[in-house]
Amino acid sequence: MLLWLCFALLTAAVVTLLLRPLREATVAAVEPESADLAVYRDQLRELDAERDRGLLNPAEAENARAEIARRLLKRASGTASEGGRASDDAASLVRARRIYVAIAALLPVIGIGLYIVEGSPHLPDLPFQERKEADAGQSNVGELIARVEERLREHPEDGKGWDVIAPVYLRLQRFGDAAHAFAEANRLEGESVRRLLGFAEATLLAEGGVVTEPVRKAALRVLELEPKRIEVRAWIALAKEQDGDLPGAAAEYRDILAKAPADASWRTTVVERLAVVERKIKGEPVGNAPSAAPAETPDAATPDVAGMSAAEREAFITGMVDRLAARLKDNGKDLDGWIRLARAYKVMGRENDAEGAVASARQNFAGDRPALDEIDKAAAGLGIADPTKEPANPR
């Protein structure tokens, strides 16, 4: 109610202000001729001042005077002919009355009408501070997270906090945050298989299904701690596959299958992966076969990449790679990111894009020798040639 009262007052104030000149009996106005004359008179005065300062010799000053005077005369004669066109007051009153009615009627109606279509009159303001206090009792997940986050910002050494929030992030698909939280928890609360697995999965998903070095190391560490977790080896196999070591990957997959229990839920995924790798070794087309994250970790059920159908998985991973690409487009100064992107493209069979990623990386780090060396090394590993060492490729 108060809101509508405010609207009414605002509208009334505006309408009153607008209609004032229309209501007045006569209105003062600057006639064009008097405005012009004022300017020309000023110019004459300036001219005199300049002449007095000795900036103009008398002849020049006289010439300029004559010119301004001519303008003045022209203007004066011009207005004489326009003089008869002065407005008729009765007609003006009629026009003013029409506009008066139109504005007084239309402005509030159209204004409120548009607002009802566009606005959200039922929603109150929600300042952050008030909400924090009001919601202290009954909270939903998002607010709990925000509260833990705020605590962690102030006490980044609180390992328990990281431990609590990490799986929540993973479930919310905030993979980068999840990976960071798992890593912090692992560092502060001591290494555990659960945290390592969580870190590995989160990182893998954050990187668009590419097994990066930290993931591989985490997987190896899990195997050290708990050698029976054979499914973790699928990540190591995937890493080999992505690095181009296809026979090695195939051997690893076969070994996993040989040792895996027959009823393991992830068996089929490994079988599929192995089939893809074998086709690749034979040089058969595999389409845009995605790299999968085959292992299913006990804690983090979502999003279950292994359990997705091939098409879903493909869409999921393509989405991740695209996000990585978009991020790099915004911020190109991420060397690891570029190398990951190139590798992901390569794995997905998008050769041209992989080359493009390497080229962009070179562009972004032009002049940065150590970075360029690293890019070259990665490109060589992926079998992408350096365009500068070959005839230029006109793309």
Next chain:
Amino acid sequence: MIIEIGHFALILALLVAAAQMIVPAWGAQKRDRRLMAFGEPAALSQLALILISFLALMHAYVTSDFSVANVAANSHSSKPLIYRISGVWGNHEGSMLLWVLILAVFGAAVAVFGNNLPATLKANVLAVQSSVAVAFLLFILITSNPFERLDPAPFDGNGLNPILQDPALAFHPPFLYMGYVGFSMAFSFAVAALIEGRTDAAWARWVRPWTLLAWMCLTIGIAMGSWWAYYELGWGGWWFWDPVENASFMPWLAGTALLHSALVMEKREALKVWTILLAILTFSLSLMGTFLVRSGVLSSVHAFAVDPGRGVFVLSIMMLFTGGGLALFSYRARELQQGGVFSPISREGALVLNNVLLTIACVTVLVGTLYPLALESLTGAKISVGAPYFNMTFVPLMLPLLLALPLGPLLAWKRADLAAVMERLVAAAVLAALVLVAVFAYAERGPWLAPFGFAIGVWVMVGALSEIAFRIKLGQAPAAESWRRLINLPRASIGTTLAHFGVGLMVMGIVGTTAYKSEAILLMKPGDKTEIAGFELAFKGAAPSKGPNYTESIGVFDVTRGGAPVTRLEPSKRIYDAPPQPTSEAGIYAAWSGDLYAVLGDQQPDGGFAVRLYFHPLVRCIWFGALIMFFGGAISLSDRRLRVGAPSRASRAPAGVPAE
């Protein structure tokens, strides 16, 4: 509730603007005083309404009201207050709201300060100005409404892009927009003059202060952007010929030309057609700048498809106003009578040269900016037009401009004596020659063009001062007499001198930093030492630290020169909390001779850091030059000559205050 009042006020503002577009113009056509007078309260209430909605949005940002979609997308509860405020215009919707706010400020300024304008001209100007407002208010309400709400509201926002969390960037957009939008004034005056069919010396005099104000703001806005890019992006450069920069630079070039041609029109009633055309084109370039930056066309042609609504809308606004203005121009151009004649060697001639060169320079920048976009949309080929193109085209155009610059203000109107003018510039020429020789002797192995660059800078600076020296008869009259003359000098001529001096200073900075920059990119471990441009830097190591909404690692460099301690540089790498994004803060030591500039890179596996070190000689001169140009403009603007011409009001009104 406050946010909804803001939304409603914006809708009302659209309606008021629509009325303001129609009623005063109708009144001017009928010569009806009541209708013409409608423009003033309309412009004022339009400003009040837009200000209410702007403040409502700002309130939402300051209180972190994440039920507002725009706030949730661009702010975060942990952001410091100043960036919550600047966050209002750190995003598309909010910045468009700032755009129309400034548009309304200019409209209201005409309503309040335009007492010297003839009623019909004022009415038409307000109507045209309001038509721009209608277009942009529609754009905001239809495609980019900052008052959209979220229900349920997220608990926290996404945060502002960390590289935008910076003081210079908090103030850069408002100034830039004041420049862009300020040229809408020139456009409105031009179109109003064409509607009335009268363009004369008086018109030029009325339009000049508005153009000058816009030009000043654009100058300082561009300089701030350049300064920000210099210290925040960590690339060590101050200008990149980036399309976004060019988008703001083109209106500046055209606006500078307009400023000078309006002078000729006022004094001699010459160059009328050209000045009107330039006024229309300058605003079109401003609109194009808005379009390029706002539509997402710049980062990629394909971003256009991301939100076709916005891009197409701004493009239509641009075509409507450019096309409409030019159509009216071609319809009326035949009726414009030519004014005074002049010989090629004269003040007018010099200003024509200035206009020709600035306009061609503007076209070269336009080509360099649009060609890659056009090529990509036609063939898909991606090319980038960079510094080499602009160095080959833009710089050679600036050379004659700079060489002729000191001559201009000394030449007489109509017909001038070049020999006499050269005589007054002897001091400047001699000093420039001395500098040329001195720089050659000092930096004998440096780039051979650089000393000439310095000489041109000195020529422009001393040449600008020579004009004042001549005007006050320095050395020819007793000191007391010269002093008296200096005091009595019109502020406009002091402004001219300062602005021209600023150009010279900027040239010195550009030449110095371009030709004599030293840079080193190296891997440093704690304890390592290196040397650059005579400074010894010892890297002490990097330490973590925590800011209000970021964590950073700060590298510490102790700088000594010949054993004596100079300063300690602390470049840092920051990771912001929301969104988690790294930025690098350069460590800069500013001295008169130049800036020592250090950027901390990534840590390498072996514990060393990639470190980039630069020495930029004289780089401060670039922004000092811009600042002096800004103040030159401000002093000029304060000249009473730009304000006078207030005539008495007709018919039973209280008499206007006489100006002098």
